[in-house]
Amino acid sequence: MRKAPQQARSREMVERIVAAGRTVLVERGYDAFSTNRVATVAGVSPGSLYQYFPDKAAILEVVIDRYWEEVADRVAASLADRIGEFGPAMVRDTADALLTALEADRELLRVVAEELPVQRNRERRAALERRVRELVTTYLAARPGTTTRPNPAVTAWVVVLAIENLAMRWVLDQPEAVTRDQLLDEVLALVGGYLLA
Template sequence: MRKQPRQERSRQMVERIVAAGREVLVERGYDGFSTNHVATAAGISPGSLYQYFPNKAAILDEVVDRYVAESAEQVTSAMSDRITALGPDLVRDVADALVAVLEADRALLRVVAEELPLARSRARLTALERQVREVSTAYLAARPDLHRRPPAAAAWVMVLAIENLAVRWVLDQPAAVSRDQLLDETVALVSGYLVS
């Protein structure tokens, strides 16, 4: 950020910029995300953007960061209460929470998941994945009696599988799989895998 907003007025402007950025990103896609469009959508002048953001990418980063952060928070909070028991219930609830978060703004999810070339957005996601993976690995390693897979590899497989199924289900809305069915199959996938 190029300058710190000191007055309330300018703090609101930063918010307006980020909100407009999100809006433009959803409505015009990654290719249509231009500084002039964002400025227009925010009802401000192009020059004002650059008071607080060094360049176009910074605006995009902020938009994506906020989206990923708020989504991550929802999911991790669904996990945090119940780390003690990695059972079918937890898997189902986490998958449920994940799907719910992704459903909240499908249009934005589509752009972020399918268009953004930014290494930045992947970095944020990867960090979340790693965090979940480490917790899972630790649990699997502590309870070898409950499964028959190598902990590290199994955690990697499960996290990616659950995440990807949820994302693709929300984006593609396959007719053959209802929402409940998705959760059922996710649970079956994980539990069947762990004991095989």
């Protein structure tokens, strides 16, 4: 961002621009994303937009950061709520929370996962993975009998990436042959088998 908004009216304008950026990204896609379109949807002049955002990349950065933060907050909250639990119900509930977080804005997920250049999305997605992985590592380290795997950090990395990738593909692909409950059952079998292998 070029200039940090100080007054309430300025902060409201920045929020309108960011919300408009999200709308344009979802409705038009990455290739058609432009500052002029964002300004039009936000109901501001391009000059007003440029006071806060030097270019479209700066708007995209905020939109993408906020999206992954929303997903991470939902999953981390679910995992933190269940940190005292043990067993399959915790794994299933956490995977379900990830599905719910990803489904909250399926179209934005599609653009972020399939249209954005890899480097633009990699760091933000890695931050989500790191946050959840740290919680899972803590959980596994605090309960040595939970798994036969020797290294909680490595185990957490494998589990988090497996669940995340399965959840993203299910949300994006919407396979008719796999219901949500079936996916959660399979994730539970996969993670359970791995933890005890």
